[in-house]
Amino acid sequence: MKHYLSALLLFTVCFLHAQLKSPADFLPDYGNQVTYYHQFESYFAHLVQNSDYIQHQPYGITNEGRGLNAYYISTPENLKNLTAIQQNHLYAIGMADKKAADTADKVIVWLSFNVHGNEPAAAESAMNVAYELVNPDNKETKDWLKDVIVILDPCLNPDGYARYGNWLHTVTGKSLHTGSTDREHMEPWPGGRQNHYGYDLNRDWAWQVQAETQQRMALYNQWMPMVHVDVHEMGYNEPYFFPPPAEPMHDYITRAQKDFHTAIGEMTAKKFDANGWSYYTREVFDLFYPSYGDTYPTFNGAVGMTYEQGGIGAGRAITLNNGTVLTLKDRIDHHTAALLTAVETSAWQKDKLIKNFSAYFAESRQNPKGAYRSYIVKYNGETAQLAKLLERNKIQFAYADETRKLTGFDYQAGAEKDFIIEPNDMVISVNQPKAVLTQVLFEPVQHLSDSLSYDITAWALPLAYSTKSYALKKDMAIKTKNATVQKGKMEYERVYAYYIPWNGRSAAKVLAQLFKNDIKVRSANKASHYRGININPGDLVVLKSDNAKVSAFEETMTVLLDGKNDFEVIESGYSVKGGDLGGESFTLLTAPKVLLLSGRGVDVTDFGQVWFYMDEIIDYPVSIVDLTEFSRIDLHEFNTLVLANGWYDFSDTEKITIDGFISRGGKVIAIDGALNIFEDREGYSLTKFSSAGGKEAESKIDLSAHLQPLTGNYESIMRNELQNSVSGAIVQNVADSTHPLGYGLGGSYYSLKTNNSHYQLLEGAQNVIYVPKNYNSYGFIGNLLKKKLPGTVTFAVAQKGRGQIIYMVDNPLFRGFWENGNLLFSNALFLVN
Template identity: 55%
Template sequence: MKKTLFYLLFLLLTVVSVSAQLKSPSEFLPNYGKQVSYYHQVEAYFNQLTEQSTSIKKQKYGQTSEERDLNVYYISTPENLANLDQIRNNNLAAIGLSDKKTKVIEDKLIVWLSFSVHGNEIAGTESAMTVAYELLNPANPESKSWLENTIVILDPCLNPDGYSRYGNWLREISGKKTHPELMDREHMEVWPGGRYNHYLFDMNRDWAWQTQIETQQRLALYNDWLPQVHVDVHEMGYNSPYFFPPSAEPWHEYIEKFQKKFHNILGEKISKKFDQEKWLYNTRERFDMFYPSYGDTYPTYNGAVGMTFEQGGIGAGREVLLENGSLLTIQERLTHHAKAVLTTVGAAASEADNLIQGFRGFMTNSRKTIKGNYKTYVLKNNPKLEQMADLLKKNRIEFAYADGNQKASGFNYQTQKDKSFSIEPNDLIIKVDQPKAILTQVLFEPYHKLNDSLSYDITAWALPLAFGVEGYALKTNLNLKTKTTIEANIQNIPENVYAFHIPWNNRISAQVLALLHQKDIRVRSAIKKGVFGQITVEAGGLIVSKADNPKVIDFEKTVSEIIKIKKDYNFLTTGYSVNGNDLGSENFSLLKAPKIALLSGKGVGSTEFGSVWFYLDEVAGYPVSIVEVSDFNRFKLETYNTLILADGQYDFSNDQQKQIGDWIKNGGKLIAMNNALSVFTDKEGYALSLFESEEDKKASEKEITEKELKTRFLDYLSTERRAISASIPGAVIENVLDVTHPMSFGLGDKYFSIKTDERRYPLLKKALNVAYVPNDYKSYGFVGHDIRNKLSKTVSFAIEAKGKGKVIYMIDNPLFRGFWENGNLLFSNALFLVN
């Protein structure tokens, strides 16, 4: 009895001692809940937790573009933390992704908590500190019981660069008093805002595509674990009540019952907690489960129960006056999040067995019972498959290359018809029968059932079309010899090369050209095919000749060192062409090195600007001068030969527009994208017009008037659904190409453009319509009924010559989210090949 009392007393003293050392966020940070925390303060708080508790372990998994650390924290019992690697391997072994299950350890539930992928949604990161503290607090018996069978992986800030940009700004403009009034600058975040990362990408749309360094590093770790539950913590407009699961329709048809069931369990449990506090909330609105690259859907397609939590708070600053007359503070925002997240951890722990079994069934049964229509995907050998393979590796999707020939038949993505074809060596083969079966099908199935057209995001993304490669979906498995890699073609460079040839067929071609330009090495590009013995130079192919570069020392070694990143480069020993297109002919024109200015600032779309900046900085690796729109009158436009206007609203004065027009006539090249086209639409001297003729304009005005008259008799509740008939939330649209024009080089016979809005222009007169939507065009994804026929014979990409220069009109954004690989090449054409 004495021993028992002594032991209980020892435990009590231990709890009291640890509790005294383990500081809560408000004890550690004086202004916690009153002011946004600096990122270094967040890191310092978690360091304090790891120093004072044996139930938390830190892992740095990467760095941001601005060199801030990316960290996760494992929270569980000390015994579980000591066996983390074995628990991780056992989890993967159960679904066929590891062969390292060597020790008997009880199954543990893995719950991953992600906070603030959008940097200006600060309540996520602020709440992460409270969540971690409550999970570790020895005085909290509930959390202690949860952690016995649960590993919590907590990422307090997915976007430290954006979080710091917003937080530093808010700190700088804050006074001692809060300013809840809406017109105070505390609620007027300045451009570009903190929502996005360094390159102004929305990383909540980047999970599957992994274009950004933060996403790549995080997903490498995520796929090492594959949790059963993933919570994505966000904020939305400050007047909105809290959102928690169940999510809204559409739900992808591949999502299973156990995942939906846990959404409903959470809805019931969290609603009870919120009801007790009299907090407003909503479920099943807006945030759907369809697009595969969100922080809730990507985990879901990898077997987890993924979910989004949304607290009203964007633009709230430290405190804001709501439309109902109440005040919303940082403390209230983080408290709501902490309550919802902790409730979820507890609910998950109580449902651990069901979640683990559901996860394993999702990942293993999908191999036996294929959910989609196809069992194999074949992508014909193409240099763009190099980037496709990179994407598959990042997502741990298994693939191989054909090592023989075989006849086959399958659905052709480009024609939307079944077609016989030949599988040849180096064609890329992806089988659905693999652990990542569901994710594979989600990314490659041609069509996805949309059970509700009120989708929150794009509705099509078929990867063969995104990469511009000939692709087939087969209903059968293939019995074909395969290999894991393609043999490298080793070049033996002779001592005396006439010219080097770099094929123009993927993003690496643009990177090589960018490097050559920066080394002041002159480059030519083929307008038409040229045949030089065994070497065929296709249209767009780059030529670096010794004759054009007499001052380059050690020509062969210098050039081959620069272009070696392009695996399919070769060299010519003669300038004499079999088909008459000699290297010295007009067929090979010297390319002008772009000197680029890119406008930024208020009015310019942040993410659209970011997509161009990221392309230049990371994809092409080419210098650009970024100029604020407000400084337009101060910079010398004539010192540049290329000006890029990303999507945005540009309020140029008449004098500024004249300056731009004169610059173009004197040889400048202007690339205008999306809404930037309004600068030139129906303006004197430009071919871009909203209507083909005056009659078309009158007919459109008449149609609008008639529609307005009809809507007078329609009900209010159906307003939103009626509007979608004239919308395109995000669909893939077929385009006919002028394959003879440099802007089409390397793209293939057709270009499938991702269209994200209903903007459209008729084919231009007195201009080159390089890519346009044909009659009876093919499409993937949702296209509103009212707009479907109106897209026919509309232009997507056009070029207008003006004097010595030209304007390139991009109605669609080829750089959309950075994942439309054929769009990267199209933009490269416009930037580098269109002289």
């Protein structure tokens, strides 16, 4: 019997070995052309069917219906014990309540490919890496897998990858065209880099705005890998980049994480040296902004790393500046060697990785790195949205269940203040497994070791959500509860009107649904008081008398208000204080008919942020028209035109068309670069300097910089240029809470500034949100720019004829995570009438 079983096992192994094919054997043009996504999935299905070293883990669906997939790769024995290995791994860091059956500790390595769709060598190499890991003839990888569980996500952005690949197949023929002017090296708008909604998924790890990220991070947090590699491509003339990374590196990155960067850099360099491949380390790619595929894992205890191969725009092959031809196969080979080395190094450093990973979580709880030990977020309409973000990141929190006087750092005031904590206020303690990530997201100030940062340098969640918040230097013993307790609905005998507080995205989405169902809505422009109800400017009122033509009005409102738990029914239009419901204090709103322009010249990501807001945040219809078709559009069909950030090249005739649209009563929302269309044009108030004195004052600031010594090395010259720049910093603004654009903002707005554009306070316009003289800021702002910002406008509204134009110098929808920006944009869309 034993001989029979041995023979059967030998036959099975030989059969599987004979069936298993490499990507080159399975795919007809592998390494010469980008693989179609359905073929890509078929190859991984082939590996799963023909190897017991790999298991499939589907984890989601993209916006366009493509599958999101991960694959567990290890020895058959490890895969059989996968659940127990996972359970014990999470238990060791405090993220599971109990241990499973005893299993040997394993290193968890997560490999992420192709978060940017038009970096195809990443996904292409994923097939080769997976094959070499399971290939029975590769004895080295089998030894590594005894100690390693590899979680391989071969394509984080299937929609973008498919968009790029399908286009490349369409424009290429049999012959290679390696010159840079061939059309296969000139990707058309919108390109494949972003996902369906034009979002850069590699900036979304912490914020989890997009569906792909939300679904992936649910799986990620079920595993908490020790090593994470994020695989990319960059400009095709660049050599390969692998760790160690560049400065600035966040203060919370540990010595152990840095040591592994060095070890893997040395190991990878040896492989590249042996092949004569060009590479560099310690340049460009820093570890600071927390929402990348290297930093987010790093702040979750892993050794997070970015790998970059030159290749964006290379198509199938391209001639480099040095005269050599870079092929798709070259790019695959480089990635394969680097990624396999990452797995090899992880197996070699198994004991260190396991020890350091557990120590990371223990030490971060016992000796937190930041200045503060707990955070209090006062309860308001945005708290529920913040709670969702924390839950997605597995950050623990509770709600206060008592009232007490405390002292803490007031984010809005920028100083220590006394405050009262009350029931339903959110309490976040650093004493939890996700201690480091919590501090990174909540600390008011992040120390920046080098101003040459790759991304934004400030992101404190209390300012993003504009919730009154405090940071405390001590963890406090306070009675808490797991959920907020809402007061019950007031009893009523009849429906005169419905009251809906204007307090965040939930209110904007309800208003969108009301408009879609032809419900007439009013917005309060003054404070008033009714029985048990305080109405503030911006709050919505739906009068029964306005909607006499709506059949089953009350039943319809019950359905439309489902999920908006803080609405109330008003029995009488007679106010206790302030204006009556039938008076001038309540403005009848006009449902927007929205046109959004797209196409070459419009920034893809900024366009996508508006589209996503309309589609997913508020679920409201928007017509999208390409710029090339603009002259054919009848603007009489619309009352709102949104111009996302871009470089618009309107003809004089098209500009006159926009002028007429506004004068007839239309509304234009112009964001960032779109302001150039109106700057210094007759009939518009937008100008850089409102007076000669203002221009002279800024000239003096610039002159002081020019008077500095003109000599210096190249690096010093480059750093001097930073004096007028900002990569992303938080700037305090004053908000006019009496203006519809400022409704719900509470008198202040913390803007995420990502450009150096600035305009002195405008004459002939309402400067609704502006930078005051003595403003607070967080993150890096160049010294000269910092001096120029006081007295500049950030958001303004100007009248032209019967219409209005809303100038947005900063983008309130930036990456979708600036929740107070969502409210500001909702004001512009719905309430500025």
